Amino acid sequence: MKHSYYTYIIFMALVTYLIRVLPLTLLRKPITNRFFRSFLYYVPYVTLAVMTFPAILTSTSSLLYGGAAFIVGIILAWFSGNLFVVEVGCCVVVLLMNTLIH
Amino acid sequence: MGQNGRSISPGDEIYEAKNPFFRGMRDAIPIGLGYFAVSFSLGIAAGNVGYTTFQGFLLSLLNVSSSGEYAGIVLSAEQAGFIELALMICVANARYLLMSFALSQRFSPSSTLFHRLTIGFGLTDELFGLGIASKGWLDPVYMYGAFFGSIPLWALGTAFGVYAGNVLPVILSEALNVAIFGMFLAIIIPPGKKDPVVLGAVIVSFLLSLLASVLPLTASISSGTRTLILTIIIASAVALLFPLKDEPAQEIRTETTEES
Numbered sequence: 001m002k003h004s005y006y007t008y009i010i011f012m013a014l015v016t017y018l019i020r021v022l023p024l025t026l027l028r029k030p031i032t033n034r035f036f037r038s039f040l041y042y043v044p045y046v047t048l049a050v051m052t053f054p055a056i057l058t059s060t061s062s063l064l065y066g067g068a069a070f071i072v073g074i075i076l077a078w079f080s081g082n083l084f085v086v087e088v089g090c091c092v093v094v095l096l097m098n099t100l101i102h
Numbered sequence: 103m104g105q106n107g108r109s110i111s112p113g114d115e116i117y118e119a120k121n122p123f124f125r126g127m128r129d130a131i132p133i134g135l136g137y138f139a140v141s142f143s144l145g146i147a148a149g150n151v152g153y154t155t156f157q158g159f160l161l162s163l164l165n166v167s168s169s170g171e172y173a174g175i176v177l178s179a180e181q182a183g184f185i186e187l188a189l190m191i192c193v194a195n196a197r198y199l200l201m202s203f204a205l206s207q208r209f210s211p212s213s214t215l216f217h218r219l220t221i222g223f224g225l226t227d228e229l230f231g232l233g234i235a236s237k238g239w240l241d242p243v244y245m246y247g248a249f250f251g252s253i254p255l256w257a258l259g260t261a262f263g264v265y266a267g268n269v270l271p272v273i274l275s276e277a278l279n280v281a282i283f284g285m286f287l288a289i290i291i292p293p294g295k296k297d298p299v300v301l302g303a304v305i306v307s308f309l310l311s312l313l314a315s316v317l318p319l320t321a322s323i324s325s326g327t328r329t330l331i332l333t334i335i336i337a338s339a340v341a342l343l344f345p346l347k348d349e350p351a352q353e354i355r356t357e358t359t360e361e362s
Binding site: 002003005006008009010011012013015016017019020021022023024025027029031034035037038039040041042043044045046047048049050051052053054055056059060061065066069070073074076077078081082083084085086087088089090091092093094095098099 | 136139140143152153154157160161164165166167169170171172173174176177178181184187188191192193194195196197198199200201202203205206209215218219221222223225273274276277278279280281283284285286287288289290291292293294295299300303304307308310311312315325328329332333336337338340341342344345346
């Protein structure tokens with residue numbers, strides 16, 4: 001059976017809400033477990049890295065364009081750190097390569 | 103305010119507004135404008151897998167989280183099971199647990215359960231930052247103003263992104279496909295400059311993710327499940343090898359860290 005995107009949206013929203021609201025309501029004591037605190041600290045970096053690569057390669061019509069966007073994105077993020085610079089930079093690379101190579 | 107005959111520009115007036123709702127809104131509008139641009143790229147990703155403009159709007163209005171929404175988009179496109187989706191959302195949004203714990207300490211003991219239930223809804227990295235930065239006990243009305251000044255823009259940005267992806271020429275919408283990844287890189291790379299463990303974790307994650315997508319054994323698993331398993335394994339390993347020092351709650355600011 002195929003689920004509608006609406007079902008997914010509502011379900012996601014419920015899970016996200018529970019994560020945000022449980023510590024404010026039921027579990028008011030801070031997390032003291034050192035492993036769990038460390039795990040929560042590293043999770044965002046790891047999960048975003050895993051979601052970015054190699055998915056960026058297949059998000060464009062050629063692995064080459066996505067690969068170039070990945071490298072330029074890392075360089076811009078390292079040296080500028082500004083979110084818009086990185087975002088726009090990645091898009092411009094793909095646009096340029098698409099225009100030049102065709 | 104103004105008794106000494108000093109002329110007050112409209113900006114001043116808002117600045118000195120006693121009404122905490124308007125103060126919250128004023129403080130959050132720069133955040134909202136940043137949100138619009140970021141959630142636009144989420145809209146591009148959602149549109150690519152067939153979300154309608156309204157579904158994009160609803161997704162962002164109800165979830166208000168970039169990495170969680172993106173993970174959800176990927177998994178829903180794969181028609182993933184709901185247990186898997188719940189686990190993935192927990193992992194992608196795990197840091198909100200920490201923020202929620204931290205903000206919980208700022209609620210006045212006399213605050214009502216209603217305020218806790220409603221403020222939990224809009225706890226993003228940036229709005230958490232506003233709440234923590236405000237002095238004294240958290241003023242719920244200030245937070246509601248902040249939500250009102252930013253969350254609608256977040257939802258509209260996604261709707262607009264879905265729409266743009268549908269109407270722009272292919273060459274432009276293809277270029278916009280990488281915007282979301284650019285945003286993720288801007289979140290994970292700069293902290294790696296200061297913290298070599300984070301940098302190492304990011305590089306290992308890139309490599310293992312690539313490996314898992316080509317090895318026959320793991321390549322057949324859906325990409326959502328791979329993300330979930332890899333995240334849990336890598337983050338646990340790093341946490342075991344390099345646990346944080348025992349300091350009081352370390353704050354994390356990751357998602358959409360543009361300056362406001």
